Amino acid sequence: MQLKFTHYKNPQVVSDSWQDVVASLTMLRMEKGMSQEALAGKIGCATSLIHKWERMKRVPSSFLFVCWLDALGAEIEIKIQPDR
Numbered sequence: 001m002q003l004k005f006t007h008y009k010n011p012q013v014v015s016d017s018w019q020d021v022v023a024s025l026t027m028l029r030m031e032k033g034m035s036q037e038a039l040a041g042k043i044g045c046a047t048s049l050i051h052k053w054e055r056m057k058r059v060p061s062s063f064l065f066v067c068w069l070d071a072l073g074a075e076i077e078i079k080i081q082p083d084r
Contacts, residue, residue: 042071
């Protein structure tokens with residue numbers, strides 16, 4: 001089953017890369033023993049928004065994505081795929 005972001009006028013396919021990022025951030029949150037409520041408090045957003053991000057129902061803005069990373073003490077490394 002292919003996941004889709006449904007909040008767009010035309011639903012968009014959720015890429016494997018994005019699924020990996022979200023899974024990693026969700027796992028990191030759990031490893032730190034942080035609840036969605038606590039994460040939302042650190043970011044300054046609603047708990048329901050964290051839930052939607054982690055369930056891939058919504059995509060955070062670039063600013064909120066960086067806030068998500070900062071709140072978890074994470075950073076993203078960009079790698080160029082050799083076949084592209």
